Structures are given as C-alpha cells and as structure tokens.
Amino acid sequence: NDSLIVADLVQGGFPYLEQKIQECQKCALHETVTNKVISKGSQHPKVVFIGEAPGKNEDETGVPFCGRAGKLLDKFIEYMALKDGEWAVINTLKCRPPANRTPTKKEIEICRPFMEAQLELMKPKIIILLGNTAEKAYGETLEWGESKIDENGTYIVKIFHPAALIYQRSREAEQYGYLDKYRYLWEE
Numbered sequence: 682n683d684s685l686i687v688a689d690l691v692q693g694g695f696p697y698l699e700q701k702i703q704e705c706q707k708c709a710l711h712e713t714v715t716n717k718v719i720s721k722g723s724q725h726p727k728v729v730f731i732g733e734a735p736g737k738n739e740d741e742t743g744v745p746f747c748g749r750a751g752k753l754l755d756k757f758i759e760y761m762a763l764k765d766g767e768w769a770v771i772n773t774l775k776c777r778p779p780a781n782r783t784p785t786k787k788e789i790e791i792c793r794p795f796m797e798a799q800l801e802l803m804k805p806k807i808i809i810l811l812g813n814t815a816e817k818a819y820g821e822t823l824e825w826g827e828s829k830i831d832e833n834g835t836y837i838v839k840i841f842h843p844a845a846l847i848y849q850r851s852r853e854a855e856q857y858g859y860l861d862k863y864r865y866l867w868e869e
C-alpha cells in the first residue's frame with residue numbers, strides 16, 4: 682500500500698528518504714544507472730518543479746536538470762523572480778531510462794512514493810508540472826498553462842517541459858504560442 686510507504690518515508694525525513702532511493706531495486710532501471718538523481722534546490726521551497734526523469738547529464742552527475750533543458754529551466758526560475766531557497770526541482774523517476782525513453786506506467790507507479798514523500802516533506806505552495814509524465818505521475822489532468830488548487834490547498838500548474846521546447850519544437854507548443862514566446866531563451 683502506497684500511503685503506508687509514503688508515511689514511512691516522510692517519517693524518516695530527507696536522509697532516510699535519500700537512503701531508500703539509493704537502495705531501491707524495485708524496477709530494472711537501477712541496473713543501468715550511474716547515479717540516482719534526487720533533487721536540487723531548497724528542502725522547503727515555495728515552488729517545486731517536477732520533471733520527467735534524469736537524462737544523460739543528470740545520470741552522470743546525480744543532479745537534476747543540469748543539462749540543456751536545465752539551462753532553460755534556470756531561465757524560467759529567473760523569469761519567475763524566484764530566489765535561492767524558494768524553489769526545488771525533482772523528477773517523477775529517480776533513475777534514467779535507457780536512451781531517455783519515456784517512463785512506462787509501471788515505472789511511474791513504482792517510483793511515485795518517492796516523489797510523494799519529497800512533496801510531503803517539502804510542502805510547496807506551488808507545484809509546476811513540466812509536461813505529461815509529471816502530470817500523469819501527480820495524477821492530475823490539466824490543459825497546458827491551466828492551474829488548479831488541489832485538495833491540500835496547493836496550487837498546481839502544467840507547462841511544457843523545457844526539453845520539449847528545445848529539442849522537439851513540439852507542434853502543440855507552437856500552437857499555444859510557446860515557441861515564439863520563449864524563442865529568445867534558447868536562441869541567445
């Protein structure tokens with residue numbers, strides 16, 4: 682039962698949670714990673730960004746969003762005028778899927794208690810879901826840019842994943858005017 686697992690993780694605090702993530706062998710992804718990737722930023726942020734899963738750079742360093750998508754995320758953070766201590770970045774998966782494939786439903790489910798425990802410990806006022814995987818893992822259904830207040834009083838919003846903006850130039854993003862709006866961010 683997930684809620685018992687989450688309660689145990691929360692009870693133990695951040696060091697225990699980190700240890701449990703490091704030890705986790707609940708799916709095959711742990712076999713192929715260099716590093717588990719847990720979080721960056723504050724432990725008690727106002728805003729938490731949730732990405733998908735570690736990529737190559739993240740797997741090598743153990744730091745989320747440290748590659749090209751991370752540079753764009755840094756700019757979002759700057760644009761939102763968030764100061765150090767006010768934000769954190771986590772992922773739905775703590776292990777890199779081979780060749781950055783999209784996480785499976787099963788992998789998302791297996792890893793979800795870690796994300797839930799992180800959020801319970803961090804207690805953010807605002808959660809920014811970066812793309813569809815984060816939306817799925819969080820269990821929300823939102824339009825792009827749509828926001829709602831969930832049952833805990835947390836403000837939830839879904840925006841395009843920075844990697845979708847950079848690498849895929851997704852048609853959906855184009856349709857919503859994101860590409861023009863943010864072009865200056867990656868073309869400088």
Ligand code: URA
Nearest residue numbers: 732733734735745746
């Ligand atoms: N993309 C993600 O979703 N997460 C990362 O940590 C890096 C890239």
